[in-house]
Amino acid sequence: MNDDDLNAIDQQDSPLDYLEEESLPPDPEEMLALLSSEMPSHRMIATRAFCELKDDRSIPFLIELLNDLCPLVRVSAAYALGRNTSANAVEPLINLLHTDLNGYVRKGVVWALGNCRDRRALKPLLHALKTDISAVRLWAASSLAQVAKLEYEDVIAAIPPLVEGLRGDLTAAVRSNCAWSVGQLCQELPLNVVYATAIDALIEALVEDLDLGVKEDAKGALLKLGDPRGLQMIEELELEGLI
Secondary structure, eight states: OOGGGOOOGGGTTOTTTTSOOOSSOOOHHHHHHHTTOSSHHHHHHHHHHTTTOOOGGGHHHHHHHTTOSSHHHHHHHHHHHHHSOOHHHHHHHHHHHHHOOOHHHHHHHHHHHHHHTOGGGHHHHHHHHHHSOHHHHHHHHHHHHHHHTTSHHHHHHHHHHHHHHHHHOSOHHHHHHHHHHHHHHHTTOOSSHHHHHHHHHHHHHHHHOSOHHHHHHHHHHHHHHTOHHHHHHHHHHHHTTOO
């Protein structure tokens, strides 16, 4: 599976959209047994099942399956660890983000790291936001809002790269997620320089971005924050019929 063929932006609503839906909930005992199967198809069925099921007994097996030779097993194991979160999974997920050549796998990893809400994921997610393919950048932006808000110093570290992504990423969906995350993280800030810079970036996106989705996400962030400058700009643009 080549990164050039990774058209995951269309799956923005849910990182699990590509997984097949089961008509009936899978049996946890049966799926636990299949996690250790020698057959890749069985391991894939089981890891997909734990994207839906929550069972702490699955976690050691899922961590081990992050190293599976089959990329479909690895990606499902990553998503499953986003459902069955564990501090023990964070370092293996980070290692996979650094080493796996498959874009779908890395996309699953950044989503899982966001759900783990562990500070160790901050720097890897920031690196992914700056350097990875668009589908991975998209979920890295969203995951940063979940991880960075844990500590004030992490909010301060995360907002500038998110602002950079909001202002300059070539993919509109990534800019939208950056706008959403900036809005989330600004709720944790006092009225300081970082906050003011973030508000400037959201207003710029509202006024200048050519994508309607980005404009809407920037508007939503400003409304949620209730920033006077942002609210004034929204009012002016609405009066002029520009939004």
